[in-house]
Amino acid sequence: MKPDQQRGGVVPLAARTSRLRSSAIGSVLRLAESPGIIALAAGSPARELFPNAAVQEVTDRLLRDDPDALQYGDTAGLAPLREWIATRSGTRLGTDPRPDHVTLTHGSQQALDLICKTLIDPGDVVVVDRPSYLGALQVFRLFEADVASIPLADDERLDALSTALRGGLRPRFLYVVPDFANPTGATLSLLQRRRLVELADRYGFFIVEDDPYGELRYDPYDRPGLPALASLSDRVLRLESFSKVLFPAARLGHVTAPAELAPVIGMFKQAADLGNSGFIERVVLELVTRPGFTDDLVQAARLLYAQRRDALVAGLRRYFGDKLDFAVPGGGFFVWARFPDATNADDLLTRALTHRVSYVPGTDFYAAAPDRATLRLSFSAVGPDQLTEAAHRLYLTWAERQDGVVR
Numbered sequence: 396m397k398p399d400q401q402r403g404g405v406v407p408l409a410a411r412t413s414r415l416r417s418s419a420i421g422s423v424l425r426l427a428e429s430p431g432i433i434a435l436a437a438g439s440p441a442r443e444l445f446p447n448a449a450v451q452e453v454t455d456r457l458l459r460d461d462p463d464a465l466q467y468g469d470t471a472g473l474a475p476l477r478e479w480i481a482t483r484s485g486t487r488l489g490t491d492p493r494p495d496h497v498t499l500t501h502g503s504q505q506a507l508d509l510i511c512k513t514l515i516d517p518g519d520v521v522v523v524d525r526p527s528y529l530g531a532l533q534v535f536r537l538f539e540a541d542v543a544s545i546p547l548a549d550d551e552r553l554d555a556l557s558t559a560l561r562g563g564l565r566p567r568f569l570y571v572v573p574d575f576a577n578p579t580g581a582t583l584s585l586l587q588r589r590r591l592v593e594l595a596d597r598y599g600f601f602i603v604e605d606d607p608y609g610e611l612r613y614d615p616y617d618r619p620g621l622p623a624l625a626s627l628s629d630r631v632l633r634l635e636s637f638s639k640v641l642f643p644a645a646r647l648g649h650v651t652a653p654a655e656l657a658p659v660i661g662m663f664k665q666a667a668d669l670g671n672s673g674f675i676e677r678v679v680l681e682l683v684t685r686p687g688f689t690d691d692l693v694q695a696a697r698l699l700y701a702q703r704r705d706a707l708v709a710g711l712r713r714y715f716g717d718k719l720d721f722a723v724p725g726g727g728f729f730v731w732a733r734f735p736d737a738t739n740a741d742d743l744l745t746r747a748l749t750h751r752v753s754y755v756p757g758t759d760f761y762a763a764a765p766d767r768a769t770l771r772l773s774f775s776a777v778g779p780d781q782l783t784e785a786a787h788r789l790y791l792t793w794a795e796r797q798d799g800v801v802r
C-alpha cells in the first residue's frame with residue numbers, strides 16, 4: 396500500500412468493485428440459518444439425501460489405498476471423471492462431447508466466471524431471461540456486460556428476442572436455465588429450444604445452457620425430458636453441477652464447451668486456482684461410477700422433492716386461495732409466486748421474518764425494472780409439515796399487512 400493511501404485511511408479499491416452489490420445470495424443464506432425460521436429462502440438440497448455413509452467409506456478407502464489421493468492433479472479436472480461426464484452426456488443427452496472439451500469447475504458458479512473471462516469485454520451484450528438466476532446476473536455485472544433481459548420462457552415463439560435481434564441487438568451469448576429454472580421453475584418448450592438455436596445460428600451468438608435441475612423432474616419422473624440445447628446446436632456451452640443431486644459441499648460442476656473455447660476456459664481455470672480439489676474429484680468419481688448409485692440417488696430425490704413441492708403447493712392453495720398466483724413447477728426447487736394485489740414482497744420480508752418464515756423477494760432476479768410483487772419460495776430443504784406451516788405463516792404475514800395491523 397502506498398504511504399499516502401495509508402495516511403488517508405481509505406484503501407482505494409479497483410474500479411470494478413463499484414459494481415459489487417451487497418451479496419444478495421449471502422444475505423439469503425444468512426436468513427435461512429436464523430434459528431426458528433422456516434427457510435424458504437435458500438435453494439439448498441435436502442440434507443436427508445446426502446450420501447454421508449458412502450462418502451465416508453470412499454474417503455477411508457482412498458486415503459488407505461491411493462497414494463495420490465492428496466496430490467495436485469490435472470488443472471482441467473481428473474481425466475476419468477471428465478470421461479465419465481462425456482459418456483454420460485452421450486447416453487443422457489445424445490451429445491457426443493470429447494472429454495477434453497469438459498472443464499471441471501468449482502461449482503457451476505465458477506463456470507459462469509470463466510465463461511465471462513473467455514467471452515466478455517466491457518459493454519458486450521449478454522441476453523438473459525426475465526427474471527433470471529441472480530448468481531449469474533451478479534457475475535455478468537462484474538464483467539461490465541450490458542445485460543439485456545428479454546422474456547424467454549414466457550414467450551412461446553420468442554418474438555421479443557427475434558424482434559430485438561432484427562433491430563440490431565448483437566449478444567456475445569444468451570444465458571438460460573432451460574429446465575425448471577431458478578427462480579421461476581419454468582421449462583423451455585421444444586419449439587422455444589428449436590427457435591433459440593436457430594436464432595443463435597442466424598445471428599452468431601453462443602448459448603450458455605445452465606442445467607443444475609434437469610434431472611430433478613417430477614411430472615412424470617420416469618419419462619425423458621426435452622432435448623438439451625447442447626444436443627441441438629454446437630454453439631452451446633453446457634453447465635452442469637453435482638451440487639443438487641450429489642452434495643453442494645463438493646463444489647463441483649463442469650462446463651462442456653465448443654472446441655474453440657474449451658482450451659481457453661481451461662487456461663482461465665488454471666490461472667484461477669490450478670484446478671479443483673483432486674481429492675473431492677476422486678470421491679465423486681468413485682461414487683458416481685458405483686453401479687446404480689447415481690440413478691438411485693436421482694430417483695430418491697425426485698420422490699422426496701415431488702412430495703415437498705406438493706405440500707407447499709397445497710398449503711399455498713389452502714391458505715391463499717386466489718390471493719397468490721403461481722404455476723406448479725414440474726421439477727427443480729422453486730415455486731415462483733406473485734401477489735395479484737401487487738403487495739410489495741420486498742417490504743413484506745421483514746414482517747415475514749417476525750412470523751419466522753423466509754423467502755427471497757423477486758427483485759434481485761431482475762436485471763432491470765423488477766416486478767416487486769414477486770417472490771421465490773424454495774421447497775427443497777424443508778419437510779412437508781413445515782411447508783404447510785410456512786404457507787400458513789406467509790398467509791398471516793400477508794393478511795396482517797392487508798389489515799394494516801403492525802404487531
Ligand SMILES: Cc1ncc(COP(=O)(O)O)c(C=O)c1O
Binds near residue numbers: 528605607646
Ligand atoms: C441456475 C443455477 N446456476 C448455478 C448455480 C450454482 O450452483 P453450484 O455452483 O453449486 O454448482 C445455481 C445454484 O443454486 C443455480 O440455481
